[in-house]
Amino acid sequence: MGGRRLRPQGRRHQGRGREIASRTGRPPQHELPLRRRRQIIEAAYEVFTAQGYEATAISAVAARAGIGQGTVYRYFGSKREILDHVIDFGIEKVMASVQLPELLGTATSVAELTDAVRSAADRVYDLVEREPQLLRLLLVEAGAIDPELAQRLLGLEAITAALVAAELTRGVDAGWIRPDLDTGVLSHAIVMMVGPGLLRQLHGVSDPHERRRTTATLLHLLEKALRLPSVAS
Amino acid sequence: MGGRRLRPQGRRHQGRGREIASRTGRPPQHELPLRRRRQIIEAAYEVFTAQGYEATAISAVAARAGIGQGTVYRYFGSKREILDHVIDFGIEKVMASVQLPELLGTATSVAELTDAVRSAADRVYDLVEREPQLLRLLLVEAGAIDPELAQRLLGLEAITAALVAAELTRGVDAGWIRPDLDTGVLSHAIVMMVGPGLLRQLHGVSDPHERRRTTATLLHLLEKALRLPSVAS
Amino acid sequence: MGGRRLRPQGRRHQGRGREIASRTGRPPQHELPLRRRRQIIEAAYEVFTAQGYEATAISAVAARAGIGQGTVYRYFGSKREILDHVIDFGIEKVMASVQLPELLGTATSVAELTDAVRSAADRVYDLVEREPQLLRLLLVEAGAIDPELAQRLLGLEAITAALVAAELTRGVDAGWIRPDLDTGVLSHAIVMMVGPGLLRQLHGVSDPHERRRTTATLLHLLEKALRLPSVAS
Amino acid sequence: MGGRRLRPQGRRHQGRGREIASRTGRPPQHELPLRRRRQIIEAAYEVFTAQGYEATAISAVAARAGIGQGTVYRYFGSKREILDHVIDFGIEKVMASVQLPELLGTATSVAELTDAVRSAADRVYDLVEREPQLLRLLLVEAGAIDPELAQRLLGLEAITAALVAAELTRGVDAGWIRPDLDTGVLSHAIVMMVGPGLLRQLHGVSDPHERRRTTATLLHLLEKALRLPSVAS
DNA sequence: AATGAATGAGCTTTCATTCAT
DNA sequence: CATGAATGAAAGCTCATTCAT
Structure with a gap:
């Protein structure tokens, strides 16, 4: 009854382990x-x-x-097991900051969608600006220690991309996004738009102006890519 | 007589002193x-x-x-000094594989340029397919240990982007790329195009088909972005 | 509550942080x-x-x-920090053995003073006879490792000499030591009187008879040096 | 022929070893x-x-x-064997500097003898002033490494004292030193007169004035001790 | 349940010594 | 003979983990 001896599981990382108190x-x-x-x-x-x-x-x-x-x-x-949970904790922080679900699902035009993406990007940047080390923890520490932890980050990206893909599909279905697009690929590309900025931040280069310019340029491209072909053609 | 002696920085070797009796x-x-x-x-x-x-x-x-x-x-x-050289070794591997200079400077149309980018991307993917850990080493280990190493990687990206930017400028000057583009931002975006694929690779997901699809889609977008506005419209 | 916690300087212990849950x-x-x-x-x-x-x-x-x-x-x-304390430990041993303060301050004649000096010398010799390595530790090891440690030993000699000098001055003031003496120099000379004996002991030669003879001879000289010039001459 | 393989003697200190080329x-x-x-x-x-x-x-x-x-x-x-010879080399330096034989054997009065002693002391001080580390090497390093090395220093002191003792005996025999003295003990005491000064020098305190005062005072005592009892008594 | 004292494996780094050339 | 490249034992020190209290 109520067994919660955590120790005897050995000393190397074994899966996750939230089987407590449920x-x-x-x-x-x-x-x-x-x-x-x-x-x-x-x-x-x-x-x-x-x-x-x-x-x-x-x-x-x-x-x-x-x-x-x-x-x-x-x-x-073990220490390693703590890291597991710390990474999760960090991921939760990101999710809580970005609040992606709140941003998605409401757009009714390409412009609204790019606005939502911009907001999401801004929130990500704000977060890493506030907690610069969080990025390092997630991108670097996690990956350096254990591939499995890295998987979890990949999962984060995948989930985010999936949400974005759903939004794209919704736009296509609703007719305000051109239909001849690979929404899967595009969704990943959209998520990765923050990549350059994060990379810079990670390496200690924090230039908000540059970042905004990058975001603006890429969103501009995105907008053109998503928009329906002009009526003329 | 005869400058040999290429030994390392040799922190411990103290001079030699007199050169007699040798x-x-x-x-x-x-x-x-x-x-x-x-x-x-x-x-x-x-x-x-x-x-x-x-x-x-x-x-x-x-x-x-x-x-x-x-x-x-x-x-x-020191151990740290070895890492320095290992990182350099890795960077050289990347440079040797991609051979960017050979790809650039010859395009005379947007289509040729995107072909060059596709080739570069393919070479990068080939390399990380052959040596999956190289990516991890450069992206993760290097950044984790020392900011200075990270700078070196950032530098690699910057150099690459600069080469691409030069190509874009050349295209604009030659008239086959539309002039109203932020070539700086765009060059970084182009370099980062391999991001999603590398991220997957980094995490052990190797799906050539998916990768090709991603590359194709993004290059398609790029092509549209670069191309001169059609005369008709 | 209540100030306990006497742990060392604890270079590695970082505060405690919060005191909750203890x-x-x-x-x-x-x-x-x-x-x-x-x-x-x-x-x-x-x-x-x-x-x-x-x-x-x-x-x-x-x-x-x-x-x-x-x-x-x-x-x-660190190992070095241990040596610090070991040296202190050794010095305490010497001080505890010699009990100089107990010997001084009571002499009312040159004879009594030389007796006190003889007692002190005997105690020193007894100690090094019992613990031959102590001498080596203090004289040799301490000086070899760190100037700061050497200073501590020099200080020990200085303090001892100062105590002796005070005693000499007292004798001069009281009129039973001739006044035309350099008490400063003499006090150091008196302390160093044990030098030859210690040097022998340090090198493993332990000859109580020889030692007593040395002490007696030197004290005899000292006595003549301190004593008031005989009235007749 | 002429076997001079030094190596195979093992790896730990074995006696001295000057058996070469004789x-x-x-x-x-x-x-x-x-x-x-x-x-x-x-x-x-x-x-x-x-x-x-x-x-x-x-x-x-x-x-x-x-x-x-x-x-x-x-x-x-071995390294240790080199130290052996370095110590000898240092001792030779001291002997060469002091040139004791040259100072002794000529005195025909107490005053001349004390002058000779003063000269010897001055030469010792000059030497350690010129090469402060020599003292450390001989007194500290040697003793710290191996008791056997320390013995050699003791020997140096013993030889010196023996030379002085011979001089004292000569003086006694010649009638200008009072005969009721323990020349053996006194000779060691005379040699040790430089002790306080060397100790100070060893610990980095170099005060020529103080040193001269000490020497003068002690020599003054010595003079009185050696001199024949005044005619009157 | 909570603690912190105790531990030993393991780390990076140094260097006296050997030996192929 | 002379050399310097190679070595491995050993050093000081750290810290994740255990366990008596």
Whole structure:
């Protein structure tokens, strides 16, 4: 009953592991574990982003969380497992910032759609401007440590692209996007539009003006690409 | 007499002092240092790409090169210095594969230009298909370890974009590219066109068909963007 | 609550951060840190004196103390820092053995003063007879490693000489030491009187008879030097 | 013929080893070995005094001597063996500087004897002023590395004291030194008179004025101690 | 449940010594 | 003989993980 020994699973990364506390209806110590885990993840997020994963000692995570080192190991099986969750935490931050679903689904014209894309791009840029290390954590640390973590980022891109593709399809169906387009490819291209800007940000070059120019230019191209062929032809 | 002595920066080697009494003895190997360095760099390239820089011990590099640990330090001052050269080695691989200069400078129409871009993209894809870890090394490891290394990569992108921008300008001047374009932004966008494909490759998804479709679609957009407005409209 | 926490300078321990959630768990051992430090210092004293500082590995200190290497670094930041404390430990041994303050301040004649000096010399000799390596540690190791440590020893000699000088001045003021003496120089000379004996001891020659003869002879000279000129002459 | 393989003696210090090239009457390569050895010893003296024995790599000795590392091992069996000879070299320097035999044997009065002692002391001080590291090498490095080396220094002191003792005895015999003295003890005390000054110098405190005052005071005491009892008594 | 003391494997780096040339 | 390339043992130090309390 209620087995939650996390340790004996061995010492190397084994899948994910959110199997805790999901059997409803037992009030007592049910929430502490989750709160503790959250507490540790947030502390780890802070120190990992500040100094990098490898350079961060568990003791630093524990100190930041205001708990003992041993306690960390009651809630996570290994340092690596914490990184798993920190990456998730970071991805959630991105999702929460961009709020893509809120932006999509309402456009009724190419112009409205490009506006939505612009908004999304702006939000991404705002986020990485506010938390420059987040980008590094997601793009670099995650990928450097483990391919599996990288997969999760790919998943983020894929989901985003899928949402965009749906929007494109909706526009095609509604008749305000020209139909002879490969929406799948295009959706990925749209998502990757932020690539150059992020790459620059990642490497410490932060030039909002340049970024806006890039976004504007690419959106202009996008607009022309999506728009219905002019009536004349 | 005869400037040989190509040994590394040799932080520890202190001068030589007097040059007396060096008439005899095993003559310094002129080529050995370079060959050894190459040998170590290639070994390091293999283990760094396989396990990541941080996770790789110098002993692993030495073992891979078939030499003793101490020997590694005869040719490089530190593990970090080896990474420097490994990154350079990787960049050279990319440059050698893509052979961008050979592709550019000859186009006389938008179609020829897009063909050149397609060729470059294909070569990049071929390379990362052959050496999947190279990408990881350059994009991830380099950035993770040191900002200076990251700058070098950013520089690579910048140089490439500059070459492309020059080509675009040439086309504009020659009259076969429409003049109302931001060639700077566009050149970066063109370079980043390989982004989605590389991202997939980076994460282990290798789908040549998908890739070709992506390339084709984006090049199609590019073509439309560059082409002069048709006289009729 | 209540200021406990006497841990070392703890270069690596980063604050604590928040003090929440520390109600339970194994309470911090108040005495342990001090006992452990003492334990390590004593072990280090033994191995440093036996083999020399440079020739001693931290692992030897740890083994001698019956603890793990890592534990040593919980209590001291570096090998060098341990030497600091070992030297202090040695100096304390000397001070505790000689008990100079107890010998001085009571003499009321040259004879009593020379008796006090003889007692001090005897105690020094007794100590180095009991712990021959102590001398080596203080005179040789300390000076060899770091000028700062050497200063500490020089300070020890200076303090001792100052105490003796005060005693001489007291004798001059009281009229039982002839006034035309350079008490500063003489006090150093008195302290250095043990020099020949220590030098022998340091080099493994231990001849109590010879030593007593030396002490007696030098004290005899001292007595003549200090004594008031006989009224007759 | 003429076996001079120095290597196979093992790898740890084995006695001294000057068994080379002492079979007279063979002109050819007879001198090179000695010159080479001298060359190496002098180079080692320079780097050992400059940086300390432990901190000096054999490669530094070789570089300083302008020869290859391997060559060093053709003339000496180990680093430790080189130190042996460097210490001897240092002792020779001291002996050559002080030229004690030249100072002694001529005094015909206490005043002349104390003058000779003062001269000797001055020469010692001059030497350590000129080569401050020599002192450190002899007193500290030698003692720290190996007790056997320290013995050699003790020998130096013993020889010097013996010379002084002979002089004292001569004075006693000649009737200008009072006969009721322990010449053995006194000779050591005289030699140790330079102790305080050397100790200061060793620790970086160089105060010629203070030193002269000390010497003067002690010599004054010595003079009174040696002088015949005044006629009156 | 929580703690922090303890550990040892493992890291990078140095260097005395050997030996093929 | 002379050389310098090669080596591997060993050093100081770090830190993820365990476990007695």
